[in-house]
Amino acid sequence: DIQVTQSPSSLSASVGDRITITCQASQDITKSLHWYQKKPGKAPKLLIYDASNLETGVPSRFSGSGSGTDFIFTISSLQPEDIATYYCLKSHHLPVFGPGTKVDF
Amino acid sequence: EVQLLESGGGLVQPGGSLRLSCTVSGFTLSSYAMAWVRQAPGKGLEWVSTISGSGVTWYPDSVKGRFTISRDSSKNTVYLQMNRVRADDTAVYYCARDRGYPNDELDFWGRGTLVTVSS
Numbered sequence: 001d002i003q004v005t006q007s008p009s010s011l012s013a014s015v016g017d018r019i020t021i022t023c024q025a026s027q028d029i030t031k032s033l034h035w036y037q038k039k040p041g042k043a044p045k046l047l048i049y050d051a052s053n054l055e056t057g058v059p060s061r062f063s064g065s066g067s068g069t070d071f072i073f074t075i076s077s078l079q080p081e082d083i084a085t086y087y088c089l090k091s092h093h094l095p096v097f098g099p100g101t102k103v104d105f
Numbered sequence: 106e107v108q109l110l111e112s113g114g115g116l117v118q119p120g121g122s123l124r125l126s127c128t129v130s131g132f133t134l135s136s137y138a139m140a141w142v143r144q145a146p147g148k149g150l151e152w153v154s155t156i157s158g159s160g161v162t163w164y165p166d167s168v169k170g171r172f173t174i175s176r177d178s179s180k181n182t183v184y185l186q187m188n189r190v191r192a193d194d195t196a197v198y199y200c201a202r203d204r205g206y207p208n209d210e211l212d213f214w215g216r217g218t219l220v221t222v223s224s
Contacts, residue, residue, distance in 0.1 A: 034210040036150070043199060043214035044142070044150065050210070087150050091209045094163060095140070095152040 002027045004090045006098030012105060013078050021073040021101045023066075023088035032092035033071045035064055038100070039084045047086075048073065078103070107131035107213045109200050114218030117190055121222075125185040127200030127215060135178040138203035140211055141185045143196035143220075153198070154185065157207040168194075190222045 003026040013019050023033060035048040046055045048064035051071055061076045075082055083105065088098040113125040127139070141153040154174040155163045162174050173186040183200060197219050201211035 032209075038144075038150065043216055044201075044211075045214075046210060046212050049204075049212075055212070085149075089150075089152075089210070091205075093208065094165065095155070095208050097142075097150040097152060100149040 001094070002029065002090060002092065002096060004088060004096045004098045006088055006101055008101060009099065010102040010104070013103065014105065015078055015080060017078045019075045019078055019103065021086055021088075023071045023073070023090075023098050025069045025071075025090055025092075028068045029090055029092035031067050032090060033064075033066065034089045034091060035062075035073045036087045036089060037082075037084045038087060044087070075103075080105075107202070109202065109213060109215035111198065111200050111215045111218040114198065114220045116221045116223060117187075118224050119191060119222055121190055123187045123190065123220060125187065125198055125200075125218060125220070127183040127185075129181050129183070129200075129202070132202070134176065134181050134183070138207035138209075139174075139176065139183045140201045140203050140208075141174060141183075142199045142201055142211070142214075143194075144199070144217075145193070145196040148196075151196075155203060155208050156183065161207065163208060187220070190220075192222050194220060195222045196220060 031051040036044040090096045138157045140155040156174045197217040199217045200215045202213040204212040
């Protein structure tokens with residue numbers, strides 16, 4: 001089974017900061033990696049699909065890159081409404097979520 | 106407008122059964138794979154099952170043999186039959202639309218239904 005690791009598990013930042021989160025798959029998954037934002041009491045929200053494609057309606061400060069086994073998610077200028085937990089999702093064969101990264105101030 | 110609405114959650118005893126429903130609108134259910142994802146209290150997201158448009162199903166080992174996903178396109182509804190439930194099945198269960206080939210990105214989600222397994 002393909003495993004997915006995500007780091008860091010949490011981070012503290014300030015408004016306007018650039019933040020990056022990484023996900024690593026244990027095997028080559030090409031670009032089958034997606035990024036979600038999860039706020040308490042709300043449904044997960046798709047931000048980036050297929051590693052680097054911005055979902056419709058998502059602000060351009062969110063971006064993703066990578067392929068194969070290593071992926072990066074970036075918020076170029078952190079906003080107050082971005083406080084949330086972020087998850088990567090590997091969809092190559094059986095889906096697996098990363099353990100999440102909690103972002104706060 | 107795409108909408109998904111889960112129902113059927115509640116309190117169930119260990120070893121018992123529960124059936125969750127996800128009623129959808131705004132798209133043709135038979136044209137998409139659908140998935141269930143859960144989040145236990147204080148934990149991360151966990152994929153639970155997927156059903157393709159043609160009825161092929163997938164499960165992780167944690168629920169295989171206990172949970173069954175099904176769909177009724179005439180009722181625009183996806184189901185999750187949960188049998189032999191355990192305390193670690195306690196979670197908010199989300200229904201989501203799989204946009205691509207089955208087991209691809211999940212683009213629309215419901216608001217979730219809480220399942221509590223306790224005696």
